[in-house]
Amino acid sequence: MTSTHRIRMKNRPGRQLVANDFVEETIDLPALGNGEVLCKTRYFSLDPYLVGMMRSWEGPDPGWQQGLICGRMVAEVIESRDPDFTAGDWVQGECHWQALEAHKASTLSKLPTDSDIPPSAYLGVLGSSGLTAWLGIEKILQLKAGQTISISSAAGVVGGIAGQLAKHRGARVIGIAGGPEKCASVVSDLGFDTCVDHTSDNFHQQLAEATPKGVDAHFENVGAKILDPILERMRDCGKIALCGLIAHYLDEDPITLKNFRMLLTKGLRLQGFRLFDHFEETEAAHGEILSALRAGTLSLRETITQGLSQAPAAYVAMLSGGGIGKHLIAIND
Amino acid sequence: MTSTHRIRMKNRPGRQLVANDFVEETIDLPALGNGEVLCKTRYFSLDPYLVGMMRSWEGPDPGWQQGLICGRMVAEVIESRDPDFTAGDWVQGECHWQALEAHKASTLSKLPTDSDIPPSAYLGVLGSSGLTAWLGIEKILQLKAGQTISISSAAGVVGGIAGQLAKHRGARVIGIAGGPEKCASVVSDLGFDTCVDHTSDNFHQQLAEATPKGVDAHFENVGAKILDPILERMRDCGKIALCGLIAHYLDEDPITLKNFRMLLTKGLRLQGFRLFDHFEETEAAHGEILSALRAGTLSLRETITQGLSQAPAAYVAMLSGGGIGKHLIAIND
Numbered sequence: 001m002t003s004t005h006r007i008r009m010k011n012r013p014g015r016q017l018v019a020n021d022f023v024e025e026t027i028d029l030p031a032l033g034n035g036e037v038l039c040k041t042r043y044f045s046l047d048p049y050l051v052g053m054m055r056s057w058e059g060p061d062p063g064w065q066q067g068l069i070c071g072r073m074v075a076e077v078i079e080s081r082d083p084d085f086t087a088g089d090w091v092q093g094e095c096h097w098q099a100l101e102a103h104k105a106s107t108l109s110k111l112p113t114d115s116d117i118p119p120s121a122y123l124g125v126l127g128s129s130g131l132t133a134w135l136g137i138e139k140i141l142q143l144k145a146g147q148t149i150s151i152s153s154a155a156g157v158v159g160g161i162a163g164q165l166a167k168h169r170g171a172r173v174i175g176i177a178g179g180p181e182k183c184a185s186v187v188s189d190l191g192f193d194t195c196v197d198h199t200s201d202n203f204h205q206q207l208a209e210a211t212p213k214g215v216d217a218h219f220e221n222v223g224a225k226i227l228d229p230i231l232e233r234m235r236d237c238g239k240i241a242l243c244g245l246i247a248h249y250l251d252e253d254p255i256t257l258k259n260f261r262m263l264l265t266k267g268l269r270l271q272g273f274r275l276f277d278h279f280e281e282t283e284a285a286h287g288e289i290l291s292a293l294r295a296g297t298l299s300l301r302e303t304i305t306q307g308l309s310q311a312p313a314a315y316v317a318m319l320s321g322g323g324i325g326k327h328l329i330a331i332n333d
Numbered sequence: 334m335t336s337t338h339r340i341r342m343k344n345r346p347g348r349q350l351v352a353n354d355f356v357e358e359t360i361d362l363p364a365l366g367n368g369e370v371l372c373k374t375r376y377f378s379l380d381p382y383l384v385g386m387m388r389s390w391e392g393p394d395p396g397w398q399q400g401l402i403c404g405r406m407v408a409e410v411i412e413s414r415d416p417d418f419t420a421g422d423w424v425q426g427e428c429h430w431q432a433l434e435a436h437k438a439s440t441l442s443k444l445p446t447d448s449d450i451p452p453s454a455y456l457g458v459l460g461s462s463g464l465t466a467w468l469g470i471e472k473i474l475q476l477k478a479g480q481t482i483s484i485s486s487a488a489g490v491v492g493g494i495a496g497q498l499a500k501h502r503g504a505r506v507i508g509i510a511g512g513p514e515k516c517a518s519v520v521s522d523l524g525f526d527t528c529v530d531h532t533s534d535n536f537h538q539q540l541a542e543a544t545p546k547g548v549d550a551h552f553e554n555v556g557a558k559i560l561d562p563i564l565e566r567m568r569d570c571g572k573i574a575l576c577g578l579i580a581h582y583l584d585e586d587p588i589t590l591k592n593f594r595m596l597l598t599k600g601l602r603l604q605g606f607r608l609f610d611h612f613e614e615t616e617a618a619h620g621e622i623l624s625a626l627r628a629g630t631l632s633l634r635e636t637i638t639q640g641l642s643q644a645p646a647a648y649v650a651m652l653s654g655g656g657i658g659k660h661l662i663a664i665n666d
Contacts, residue, residue, distance in 0.1 A: 237610055242597050260588035263605040264575050270604075272597040277570055 002029045004100035007311050009067035013055055015251055017319060021054070022312035029100060036102045037085045039075035041095050043304075045123040046315050046327035047071060051249045061094065069097045072127060074111065074119045085110070092122050097311050099331055117293060124157050124326035125289055125300045132243060132275050133161035134285035137169070139278060140241040140271050141217040145170030148211060150230055153221035154195055155182035157300065157326040158243060162219050163192045164298050165288075171217075174210050176226055178321045185324050189301055198222075204229050214238075223247035224255050231259035234268055242272040250319065301325030306332065335362045337433035340644050342400035346388055348584055350652060354387070355645035362435060369435045370418045372408035374428050376637075378456040379648050379660035380404060384582045394427070402430045405460060407444065407452045418443070425455050430644050432664055450626060457490050457659035458622055458633045465576060465608050466494035467618035470502070472611060473574040473604050474550040478503030481544060483563055486554035487528055488515035490633065490659040491576060495552050496525045497631050498621075504550075507543050509559055511654045518657050522634055537562050547571075556580035557588050564592035567601055575605040583652065634658030639665065 003026055010023040032038050050071055053059035061070035073095035077085050082105035085091065090111040095101050111119055117126065124130065136158075137143050149166045153159040154175030163186070166173045175186040175195035183195040196206045207229055214235035220227055221244040234240070248255060263270060275282070292298035303323030305314035311329045318327045336359055343356040365371050383404055386392035394403035406428035410418050415438035418424065423444040428434050444452055450459065457463065469491075470476050482499045486492040487508030496519070499506045508519040508528035516528040529539045540562055547568035553560055554577040567573070581588060596603060608615075625631035636656030638647035644662045651660045 245594055245597055248594060254589045254591040255593035256587045256589040257593075258587040260590075261578055261581060263603065264578055264607075266605065267607045267610050268605050269602065270596065271602045272595075272600050274597075274600045277600050 001031075002100065003027065004029055004098060005308055006068075006099075007097035007308060008069065009054060009057065012057060017051060017054060017250060017316055019312040019316050024309055027098075029102060032079060032081050032102055035082050035105050037077055037082055037091070037105050037108060038079040038100065038102050039091060039095075039108075040078050040100055041073050041075045041098065041331055042090075043120050043123055043328045043330050044073040044095055044097060044311075045071050045127070046311070046318050046329065048244060048246045048249060048319065050315075051319060055250075063096060070094055071097070072123055074122050075101075075103075080105075090119055092127075097308065097329075099308055117290075120302060120304070120326070120328055120330075121293070121300070123328060124302065125161055125293060125298065126286070128275055129157040129326065130161050130289045131282045131285050133158045134165055134289065135273065135275060135278050135282055136219050136241040136243050137162050137165045138285070139281050140273050141219065141239050143169050143171050143217055146172075147216040148172045148174065148213060149217040149219065150174040150176060150207075150211065150215045150233070151192075151219040151221075152176040152198075152226040152230075153244070153246065154186045154190070154192060155301075155324045156221060159219065159221050160186070160190050160300060160325060161289075161298070163190055164292070167191055168288075168292065168297065174207075174215070176207070176222075182324055185301065189299060198226060204232075207233060217241070219243060221246060224257055228257050228259050231257070231262040231266075231268075234262065234266055237267045238269075240268060240270040242270055246319070302328060304328045304330050306330050334364075335433065336360065337362055337431060338641055339401075339432075340430035340641060341402065342387060342390065345390060350384060350387060350583060350649055352645040352649050357642055360431075362433060365412060365414050365435055368415050368438050370410055370415055370424070370438050370441060371412040371433065371435050372424060372428075372441075373411050373433055374406050374408045374431065374664055375423075376453045376456055376661045376663050377406040377428055377430060377644075378404050378460070379644070379651050379662065381577060381579045381582060381652065383648075384652060388583075396429060403427055404430070405456055407455050408434075408436075413438075423452055425460075430641065430662075432641055450623075453635060453637070453659070453661055453663075454626070454633070456661060457635065458494055458626060458631065459619070461608055462490040462659065463494050463622045464615045464618050466491045467498055467622065468606065468608060468611050468615055469552050469574040469576050470495050470498045471618070472614050473606050474552065474572050476502050476504050476550050479505075480549040481505045481507065481546060482550040482552065483507040483509060483540075483544065483548045483566070484525075484552040484554075485509040485531075485559040485563075486577070486579065487519045487523070487525060488634075488657045489554060492552065492554050493519070493523050493633060493658055494622075494631070496523055497625070500524055500526075501621075501625065501630065507540075507548070509540070509555075515657055518634065522632060531559060537565075540566060550574070552576060554579060557590055561590050561592050564590070564595040564599075564601075567595065567599055570600045571602075573601060573603040575603055579652070635661060637661045637663050639663050 013021040077089040091108040093108040155177040175192040186195040218240045223245045346354040410422040424441040426441040488510040508525040519528040551573045556578045
């Protein structure tokens with residue numbers, strides 16, 4: 001019988017998620033059934049949205065009710081009892097935080113075999129992050145050339161892709177990120193026009209100086225501490241795409257906005273959106289992103305942490321603002 | 334020289350607007366100039382949105398900077414020095430809170446002479462209130478037959494018209510109003526399917542019982558105390574038309590929403606809107622409203638207070654929730 005390692009929730013987190021809320025355990029794998037595929041997880045994705053399910057132990061995968069985490073992965077097939085897969089195939093799908101795992105073949109899809117794209121990209125720019133960014137820019141904000149867009153969490157994966165897609169459309173792109181290192185990367189690596197540091201003492205003033213004509217469109221990933229000053233900068237009849245509220249995932253406190261009235265007085269539209277409501281609209285996204293990747297006009301930084309055991313610490317660090325771009329765990333052994 | 338009476342702001346209001354913030358004065362009218370029309374104001378409109386300008390002494394009319402109030406009126410022409418108007422004509426336009434006033438002819442428009450519609454209707458159902466209600470239902474919420482819509486300030490003029498237009502479209506219409514008298518009127522006079530009293534102790538529970546399948550569309554006129562429980566009742570991908578925030582006009586306190594996250598987690602759209610951004614879309618509105626008025630399928634209650642001197646007290650009473658429907662001052666003498 002084969003055994004493997006798995007990370008699970010040890011308890012429901014308190015007000016702050018900490019690495020000690022997780023535990024690593026060794027488990028035995030049952031014999032592989034018909035239609036199942038044994039995979040070695042190579043990368044799994046550390047995504048902010050998971051924290052809600054980590055708190056509630058509820059989610060689409062039944063494993064959540066036992067504290068098992070379920071997220072996106074790419075993996076290598078070790079053994080297959082399904083005719084569509086063979087040992088050595090690279091696949092994508094969902095996994096628990098686990099080194100070896102048996103998957104139903106129907107839940108996996110193969111990565112292209114002749115691809116010049118590294119497998120980890122299928123968790124980021126070619127995965128749900130890229131689709132989400134595209135959806136926000138193209139369908140929710142309907143961004144046009146000459147408009148000014150601001151993007152929070154600009155050094156994060158969705159924000160970083162959104163900004164590059166916005167540049168492709170001829171917009172002026174203002175990033176918002178935490179700390180000088182992230183801001184520098186957003187401009188130099190991702191090509192944003194400028195990036196404002198929301199941890200600096202005069203953030204509001206810097207934001208005003210970066211947006212002298214105001215903001216036509218805003219892509220929000222963080223929460224009230226960004227949205228409130230942005231509302232002051234929004235132009236009349238502007239649009240806000242509400243993609244994430246990472247600053248508010250760790251607690252259930254009410255959200256307070258000094259400038260909420262401006263949604264009315266400026267005639268603004270705020271649209272919360274979820275990728276799974278719009279899959280049919282994202283067909284065009286994959287083509288645009290793949291072309292841009294190959295043309296070198298779309299880049300993505302990755303923060304890759306080696307080793308399953310490091311996943312809890314890496315996840316907590318990401319939530320508190322560490323690292324740039326797509327956050328992944330890599331398992332090489 | 335003719336003299337007349339006028340109400341103006343005596344001082345900038347404190348945290349609460351009170352009748353004592355206004356003063357009545359007697360003024361002399363200058364001789365009528367060319368292109369001017371002397372009118373006797375017959376009705377002027379008490380609208381919640383004026384309170385912002387009453388606070389700031391700033392507004393589109395330069396009179397605001399001297400504490401003069403400027404709102405909508407219908408009036409009778411007394412004397413005209415413009416070829417387009419004659420004594421006895423009924424007109425609509427804007428006025429100060431003043432019994433007799435000289436207007437530039439270009440700012441006035443005549444009411445239809447053969448109309449079966451009472452002049453006061455041009456300040457309500459046929460005025461900006463009716464257009465606003467239509468815009469919210471038809472363009473912002475794009476309401477469809479079979480949907481459930483909730484409407485706050487349902488006993489108010491915009492909410493009351495919005496609910497009736499929603500019924501015409503085959504929606505299930507849930508009113509929200511303050512107190513049993515208003516709720517009863519919303520159902521019996523305006524034909525809403527039901528109306529929930531937000532002043533009752535178990536408002537949240539009543540709201541849940543009135544919307545067992547949730548709410549597809551919400552028309553907001555009030556503020557956080559309604560919007561927060563409604564967010565819990567919103568169905569995924571629902572729409573919210575933000576038309577007014579009457580509960581938040583009297584102060585500048587931040588606005589706190591316990592359920593703000595639901596805008597994201599349910600994929601909701603919240604659209605603030607202002608009539609003047611959409612005038613070109615409201616052409617159809619007048620026709621629909623006039624037909625419905627004549628067919629008797631659209632009714633509007635009016636709270637009419639007699640006499641210019643009563644305007645401050647009537648305005649303050651309206652803001653604190655007194656009265657039903659369109660609030661007007663009538664000047665008969």
